[in-house]
Every structure is written in structure tokens, then in C-alpha cells.
Amino acid sequence: MKIRTRITLQFTIIVSVILIVFATSVYFISANHREEEFYSRLEDNALTSVKLLSDVDEVDNNLLKIIDNNSANSLPDERIFIYDAKDKLVYSNPDNARYNIDTILLSEIKNKSEVRYSKDKYDAIGILFKGKRYDYIVVAMANDEYGLNKLNYLGYLLITGVLVTIVLIIGIALFFSKQALNPISGMVSQIDTISISNLNLRINEGNGSDEIAQLAIKFNKMLERLDAAFEMQRSFVSNASHELRTPLTALTGQLEVALMKGDADPWIVLKNLLNEIKQLNKLSNGLLDLAQANLDISEIKIETLRIDEIIGNARAELLKRNKDYKINMDFEHFPEDENWLKVNANEQLLKSAFSNIIENACKYSQDKTAEINLSFNSFNVSIMVADKGIGIPEEDLKKIFDPFYRSGNAKHYSGHGIGLTLTKKIIELHKGKINVGSVYKQGTIVTVAIPHC
Ligand code: ADP
Numbered sequence: 001m002k003i004r005t006r007i008t009l010q011f012t013i014i015v016s017v018i019l020i021v022f023a024t025s026v027y028f029i030s031a032n033h034r035e036e037e038f039y040s041r042l043e044d045n046a047l048t049s050v051k052l053l054s055d056v057d058e059v060d061n062n063l064l065k066i067i068d069n070n071s072a073n074s075l076p077d078e079r080i081f082i083y084d085a086k087d088k089l090v091y092s093n094p095d096n097a098r099y100n101i102d103t104i105l106l107s108e109i110k111n112k113s114e115v116r117y118s119k120d121k122y123d124a125i126g127i128l129f130k131g132k133r134y135d136y137i138v139v140a141m142a143n144d145e146y147g148l149n150k151l152n153y154l155g156y157l158l159i160t161g162v163l164v165t166i167v168l169i170i171g172i173a174l175f176f177s178k179q180a181l182n183p184i185s186g187m188v189s190q191i192d193t194i195s196i197s198n199l200n201l202r203i204n205e206g207n208g209s210d211e212i213a214q215l216a217i218k219f220n221k222m223l224e225r226l227d228a229a230f231e232m233q234r235s236f237v238s239n240a241s242h243e244l245r246t247p248l249t250a251l252t253g254q255l256e257v258a259l260m261k262g263d264a265d266p267w268i269v270l271k272n273l274l275n276e277i278k279q280l281n282k283l284s285n286g287l288l289d290l291a292q293a294n295l296d297i298s299e300i301k302i303e304t305l306r307i308d309e310i311i312g313n314a315r316a317e318l319l320k321r322n323k324d325y326k327i328n329m330d331f332e333h334f335p336e337d338e339n340w341l342k343v344n345a346n347e348q349l350l351k352s353a354f355s356n357i358i359e360n361a362c363k364y365s366q367d368k369t370a371e372i373n374l375s376f377n378s379f380n381v382s383i384m385v386a387d388k389g390i391g392i393p394e395e396d397l398k399k400i401f402d403p404f405y406r407s408g409n410a411k412h413y414s415g416h417g418i419g420l421t422l423t424k425k426i427i428e429l430h431k432g433k434i435n436v437g438s439v440y441k442q443g444t445i446v447t448v449a450i451p452h453c
Pocket of ligand 1: 356387391409410414415416418420444
């Protein structure tokens with residue numbers, strides 16, 4: 001069911017129920033009031049007649065009838081019957097009134113002192129009157145045509161009023177729900193026009209302050225993030241294919257030249273090819289790690305490991321591959337609690353992150369030396385990797401974490417510009433922080449802080 005229909009329906013039902021309860025209450029209160037008023041007048045008339053009959057000796061039936069008929073209080077089609085204690089009719093007004101009052105009713109009146117009842121078109125009251133000399137039973141009845149007509153008219157007015165109001169309410173509810181939901185319908189049709197090829201489109205933010213405008217603002221922000229993510233992915237794919245193509249072109253070129261010459265030294269050719277393939281291998285491993293680092297932490301195997309061991313392994317592997325590197329590792333102070341050395345980590349990923357940082361320090365410095373220093377506080381273990389190398393120009397510092405970005409200083413060094421992107425992702429995956437400080441042509445310090453156990 002559409003929200004508009006639901007709002008209209010709910011609003012109509014609620015208001016209709018309130019109206020019906022109100023109208024019914026008014027009707028029943030009026031009906032009760034009419035009845036009470038009518039019976040009270042009937043009772044007054046009955047008592048006046050029976051009192052005169054009982055107490056005033058001079059009054060005979062005829063005089064009483066004259067008094068009854070001329071009373072200002074007399075009711076339409078009023079009949080009064082007075083019986084003595086032996087159920088004998090002693091007074092009846094009008095004379096010829098035929099009305100069947102049986103002995104059962106008379107004895108009921110005697111028992112209860114007062115009985116009210118309705119029969120045919122009459123409302124009647126029967127009262128036991130204890131006079132000075134005798135007891136009497138007086139039954140007065142009348143037809144409250146005027147009161148009942150008024151009540152019927154009120155009922156008719158209330159029913160018509162309720163029905164007309166319900167129709168009006170349906171119209172009003174439809175109108176207002178349409179007005180309230182119009183901006184949403186507009187949003188829906190605008191959203192329909194947005195596809196992957198035009199993620200730069202934005203929807204109308206209306207007055208910028210109500211709930212629907214807030215929704216539109218949030219939606220636009222989400223579009224912005226999606227657009228940026230798509231753009232990044234697009235440029236990543238094109239950069240990655242470019243990086244993969246470069247060594248492949250070099251490989252093809254070298255093979256073509258060797259085949260053309262015919263007399264190339266196979267050892268030299270193979271050595272060159274091996275170098276290119278190693279670069280290619282490194283790049284594809286980096287891309288694979290990057291894909292893994294983009295995963296959610298819950299999808300990666302996490303163990304409790306000693307940070308000095310992870311860095312030690314990275315150092316050993318680097319030294320094995322690069323005989324000219326010098327990597328010195330030092331503790332500022334050894335922690336008292338051995339748990340401070342432990343981190344929850346994925347061994348392969350964290351080793352690859354430190355490998356990148358340490359390799360950069362050696363690769364981009366003349367003395368090929370990296371100084372690693374470990375320190376601790378109650379929350380984190382901090383790893384500082386310093387070199388006295390070529391440094392990074394200040395304006396490039398904020399870009400070095402972008403995928404495939406290589407600063408001008410690295411022109412003459414091998415690399416693909418994905419090492420630090422990967423490293424940052426891995427450190428953040430481990431709830432850590434990375435910071436790079438550098439002075440151009442003097443050296444670089446990379447600091448990583450990771451929460452320990
Ligand atoms: P790569 O080293 O393969 O080029 P990285 O992502 O590891 O890629 O580094 C990105 C860029 O940051 C490098 O190209 C280089 O310009 C700069 N850089 C990183 N580490 C250092 C460092 N220790 N000294 C000087 N420049 C560095």
C-alpha cells in the first residue's frame with residue numbers, strides 16, 4: 001500500500017472514530033436528558049393529582065379533571081389513573097381512557113414504590129402514594145411526541161454531519177498527504193535518472209532544512225562518495241594496467257632485439273629478462289596484497305603476534321634479497337610487560353607493510369641504511385623507520401599515499417608507487433596510524449603506531 005493511501009486511511013479512520021464516539025455520546029446524553037425531564041414532569045403531574053384527591057376533601061373527580069387539564073405543566077395526550085389500595089380505579093383522566101393496567105403491574109408498583117415503563121407510544125410512571133388517610137397507586141402516562149421528534153431530528157443531524165465530515169476528511173487527508181509526499185515523488189523520479197554513467201548528477205535538496213531535504217542532502221553525500229570511489233577505481237585500474245604494460249613492453253622489446261641481432265649473449269638477455277620478471281612479480285604481489293587489504297578485518301586471519309618478530313622477519317627477507325642494505329633495529333627501552341610487544345595482526349600483511357617502509361628507507365638513501373626504533377606506551381607500540389636519504393619535497397608529502405603516485409625525487413629509482421598506499425591500508429586495518437615526516441635531500445622518518453595487547 002502506498003504511504004499516501006495509508007496516511008489518508010489512518011487519518012480518516014482516527015478522525016471518524018472520534019467523530020462517531022462524539023456524535024453517539026451527544027445523542028445518548030440528549031436521549032437520557034429528554035427521558036429524565038419527561039418522567040420528572042409526569043411524576044409532578046401524577047403527584048399533584050393524587051395529592052389533591054387524597055388530601056383535599058372538597059375536590060371531586062370533575063374538579064380534579066378541570067385542574068389537571070388546565071395545568072400549565074400538562075403533557076401531550078396525558079392520562080392519569082388513580083387506584084385505591086384494593087386496585088379499584090378511583091380516578092381516570094380522561095374519562096373514557098382505555099388503558100390496560102393489570103393487577104400484576106399494580107402489585108409491582110406497590111412493591112417497588114415507583115415503576116417506569118414504556119408501552120406503545122406512551123412513557124408511563126407508576127407511583128405508590130401514601131396519603132394521610134389512604135394509600136393510592138397513581139399511573140401517569142403521556143406521549144412525548146415533541147421530545148422524541150427533537151431527538152430524532154438531532155440524530156438525523158448528527159448522522160448527516162458525521163457522514164459529510166468523513167467525506168471532507170478523506171478529501172483533506174488526500175490533499176495534505178499529496179502535498180507532504182510530493183517532494184518524495186520528485187526525488188524518486190530524479191533518482192531514476194541517475195545511473196553509473198552519470199554519478200555526478202545530484203538531486204534537488206529542497207528547502208535544505210526539513211526531513212525530506214535532510215534525506216536528499218544525505219543521498220547527495222552518498223552519491224559524492226560513490227562517485228569518488230568509482231573514479232578512484234577507474235583510475236586505479238588504468239594505472240595498474242599501465243604499470244603492468246611497462247615491464248611487459250620491456251620484456252617484449254628485449255626479446256625482439258635479441259632475436260633480431262641473433263648474436264646476443266644469452267646470459268645477459270636472460271639476466272635482464274629475470275630482472276623485469278622480478279619487477280612484474282613484485283607489482284602483481286603488491287596488487288594482490290592491496291586487494292586483500294581492502295577487505296574487511298573480519299575476513300582476514302588475525303593472530304596475536306610479537307611485533308619485533310614480524311619486523312625481524314621483514315628485515316631478514318630484505319637483507320637476503322639485497323646484500324647491500326643495512327637495517328639496524330633498536331628498542332628505545334624494552335617493555336616491562338611482554339604483552340606490550342604483542343599485537344593482533346595478519347602476519348603476511350603486516351610484514352609486507354614494514355617491508356615497504358624499510359625497503360623505501362634503504363632504496364632512497366645513498367648509504368642504503370634504515371634505522372628502526374621501537375618504543376611503547378600503555379596503548380601503542382610505535383615503530384620509527386628513519387633514513388638519511390633523498391627526502392621528499394614538502395608539497396609531495398600529502399600525495400605519497402595515493403595509489404601509483406611517485407614523487408619526482410624517485411625518478412631514477414625502481415618502483416610502482418603502490419607500496420605506501422598498501423602500507424597505509426594495512427596499518428589502518430590493524431587500527432593503527434602512519435605518519436611520514438621528511439626533509440628534502442636530508443632524510444625521512446616514517447612512524448607507525450599500532451595498539452598492542
Ligand atoms: P615506490 O617506492 O614503489 O615508488 P611507494 O608507494 O613505496 O612507491 O612510495 C611512494 C613515493 O613516496 C615514492 O615514489 C617516493 O617518491 C616517496 N618515498 C617513499 N618513501 C621514501 C623515502 N624513505 N625517502 C624518499 N622518498 C620516499
